[in-house]
Amino acid sequence: MYQYDQYDQTLVDERVAQFRDQTRRFLAGELTEDQFRPLRLMNGLYIQRHAPMLRVAIPYGLLSSRQLRKLAHIARAYDKSYAHITTRQNIQYNWPKLEQVPDILAELAQVEMHAIQTSGSCIRSVTSDHLAGISPDEIVDPRPYCEIIRQWSSLHPEFAFLPRKFKIAVSGSQKDRAATQLHDIGVHVLRAADGEVAFEILVGGGLGRTPIIGQVIRPHLEKQHLLSYLEAILRVYNRYGRRDNKYKARIKILVKEEGMDSFRRQVEEEWLRIRDGLVLEQKEIDRVSAFFAPPPYAGDAGADLSALTQKNADFSRWLRHNTVAHKAPGYRGVYVSLKSPDAPPGDITDRQLDAVADLADRYSFGQVRSSHTQNLLLADVQERDLFDLWQRLATLKLASPNVGMATDMICCPGLDFCSLANAASLSVSKDIYDRFDNLDYLYDVGELRINISGCMNGCAHQTVGHIGILGVDKHGEEWYQITLGGSSSNEAALGERLGPSVPKSEVADAVMTIVKTYVEQRQDEETFLQAVQRLGIAPFKEQVYANR
Structure with a gap:
């Protein structure tokens, strides 16, 4: 994995010292809340329902055991002895004390970690396929290019105050496990007919209150132009993205309003102006790739199990x-x-x-x-x-045999922690989990992705869940909208709303009715998603609302 050089370490150490002074000044009353807010967001610090929340960057999801032990120490010393893994492959602490956050950042810096650009209107942490480098369906290992993008985007002076947050995902396999079509920019690493690495670039994807599937802006980009093309996209977005309305500030809205042809033309014009000055050289690709060389695999590791x-x-x-x-x-x-x-x-x-x-x-x-x-x-x-x-x-209670099954739910912290949430999510996930107490039934149902979010921001990607559950507030009460048929994989799709929202007490019943309907109407080896695509939502809707 990538190892910091003196420049990386100096940058992170100086940021810690800078934020320590900013926090001191805020606590001393020398900075107002409005002045401190952008400073703390630059360092991954939110103010949540009960306490601050610190989001720590895990670039493309890769950690060393040394870093993991440091995260454990921070959970013990500064939090309530646990942490939370997010859908962006980062880790969050929900109970740090504001005055101790600079100390946490200093501890992170000791193991080549930080919280820079995990929040705020900037380029966020780059995400990727968690099976990168090991999956048999891989075309090219995307991690060197993730690291190159990370280094280019870290504290990029031109993109520190974008119209809104900006997310990039990179995949190098036949199967998309990085949800690239749901990001502001998606990068598919390819191998061209001549054997050279190239890229397919997507733009304009995103979830939240206006979910949109990204579109291909350039089907084939030579590898030396990766950074210049990404920079051209960011420059156009930074110039024309909405700043008067945060709900319309994402690049997906700009692409939708401009139209892909117009947006592409502007990006290409900008790219022609800058590409010769920002060439990604093979020497640099080789340097970074060396950090991701395969480990020394044993030749006799196999076993008859x-x-x-x-x-x-x-x-x-x-x-x-x-x-x-x-x-x-x-x-x-x-x-x-x-x-x-x-x-x-x-x-x-x-x-x-x-x-x-x-x-x-x-x-x-x-x-x-x-x-x-x-x-x-x-x-x-x-x-x-x-x-x-x-x-x-x-x-350790870390071996639940349910990966990819209904109880392997994606879930945000919801109303229990988040100040933006309208409804709980954790208790809803527990209610659903308890219904699948029979493993034979769980496996008979098969692959099923249930995603639960407590608000429209969609941190749990409910829009693209096979079953998506979104908490909404109705006159102070928690209700939930249900969608079916979403997917974040190759054929990405947005779920279709099933019908009127249901009260919290009925969510688990509704999910089980949906599952029962699938089991009764599926064909042969048909998965849940395939069944929804074939049947539509009508039979599920009929059963869920039959007695209401």
Whole structure:
């Protein structure tokens, strides 16, 4: 993984000192709240319902065991002994004290971490495929290009005060696991007919109150022009993006109002002016790529696990659902499930963080990854170690065999923490989880993505959930809108609203009715999403509202 050089470390250390002084001045009354607000947002600090919330950057979801132990220490020393993995692969602390945040940032800087650009109207942390570098369907490892984009975008002086937040996702596989079509810019790393790396660039995607699927702005971009083309897009957006209305300030609105042809023409004109001055040289690509060279895989890592799976049904289920194929013979990628029945989705305790760091050192070359589905991943596990690893994860309550299933829900903190939320989400996820207490039924239902958000901002991506649940406020009461048929993968789609919102007490019943309808009407090996695409929402709507 990438290692800071003296410039990276100096930048982060100086930012810590700067924010320490800004916080001191605010607490001393020398800065007003309005003056302090943009300064704290530049450092990932929000003021939530009960306390500040600090969002820590995990660029493209990659962590070392050393960094994981530091995150555990921060959870113990400065928070309530847990942290939360977000859909942008970052980590959040919900209970830090304002006066201690500079100390937290200083601790992070010791392990090459920070909270810069995790909030505010700037280019946010770059996200990517959590299976990058290991998946058999990978065309090109996207991580070197993620890191190059990160370095280009970090504290970029021209884009520090954009009209609104700006998000970039990069994928290099046949299957899109980075939700690239739902970002302001999506980058698909390709290999051209001549074997050279190239890019397909998408623009104008986004969720929130106006969800839009991104469109291809340039189907083939030579690799030396990656940064100049991204900069051209940002310049056009910075120049013409709405600043008078934050709800219309995202680039997706600009692209929609301008039309793709007009927007593309402006970007191409800007690009022609700047591209010769911002060339990505092969020497730099090679330098960064060296940080992501494959680890020293063993040649005898494989194992016949059939005897173990026949004797142990729990291990067999976990192996099937929580591990994935790997490029290297004899290895598997292993999900660390953060979706147990007795913890909010995405939450992990300090003890678990420390333990996962130990497991990473023992089984996965000292590295851990976070996913936008709010789980962790040990990417490089030898098959012969899988049974031992499963046992250790099970004792930590990190082995729920449900990855990709209905109980592997994506969920925001909702009304329990967020000052923007209109309704709870965590308690709703618990109600739904409890309904799937029979694993045979859970597996019979099959692949099903349930996403739950407590407000229109859509941090849990409810718009693209197979079943999306959005909390709304009705005269002080919590109600929930349900959508069906969304997807964030290759054929990205926005879910269709099922009908009128339902009260909190009926959400789990409605979900189970939807699932029951699917089970009764599916064909052969048809997944839930395929069934919705074939049937439409009418049969589901009829059953959910039959007795209302």
